Amino acid sequence: MKKVGLYFGTFNPIHIGHLIIANHMVEHSNLDEIWMVVTPHNPFKKKSSLLDNHHRLEMVYRATEDYDKIAPSDIEFKLPQPNYTVHTLAHISEKYPSYNFSLIMGEDNLKSLHKWKNYEAILADHMVYVYPRISEGTVETQFDNHPKIQRVNAPIVEISSTMIRNAIKEEKNVTPLLSSPVWKYIDEMNFYKK
Structure with missing residues (x-):
């Protein structure tokens, strides 16, 4: 059974930090693939600078x-x-019954996992691979030594999409933070400039 890690995000835009984490997770865990799941725009929320899906x-x-x-x-x-x-x-488990799906999340998200809708059901059926983040406080003790939570000693990458969007707006050079094809698309489409 193929093991797939689901890495959720708005990816607005996707940057090298996302790629570093995804690549590290697939190369240094028992996952076979990583799917970068683009989170759609919530129609009930103000759009702000979120690009179309x-x-x-x-x-x-x-x-x-x-x-x-x-x-x-x-x-x-x-x-x-x-x-x-x-x-x-x-939904995804029903659509791809021969795949085994896991979640990938930063340590900061693990702190609030107990607030997620039906988090117990998630942990009953799926592994959660956690990568470290620089953050204040400690992870909820209820998840210490949890059999479905596996910490992966991935690089700590402190790059944010917000920082990149703001830098583009201020006409700063962000090319080292983005893969070349992503920067080319952003530049051609004039995204984040206003």
């Missing part, structure tokens, strides 16, 4: 096309809004 998916496609074990996914685009991870996992 198809633009963010296109950037993930361009960023991952040279990686054999990392792929874009639009699995949440057709699901009811707002999206809950437990529903996405049920």
Whole structure:
């Protein structure tokens, strides 16, 4: 059974930090593939600077096309809004019954996992691979030594999409933070400049 890690995000835009984490997870764990799941725009929330779903998916496609074990996914685009991870996992597991799906999350998200909708059901059926983040406080003790939570000693990458968007708006050079095809698309489309 193929083991697939689901790495959720708005990817607005996808940057080298996302790729470093995804690549490390697939190369240094027992996962066979990573799917970069683009989280759709919630129609009930103010759009702000969130690009349309198809633009963010296109950037993930361009960023991952040279990686054999990392792929874009639009699995949440057709699901009811707002999206809950437990529903996405049920849908994707039914659609791909021969795959075993796990979650990938930063340590900062693990702290709030107990607040997620039906988090017990998620942990009953799925592994959670956690990468370290620089953050304050400690992870909830209820997840210490949990059999379904596996920590992966991935590099700590403190790059944010918000920082990149703000830098583009201020006409700063962000090319080292983005893969070349993603920067080319952003530049051609004049994204984040206003």
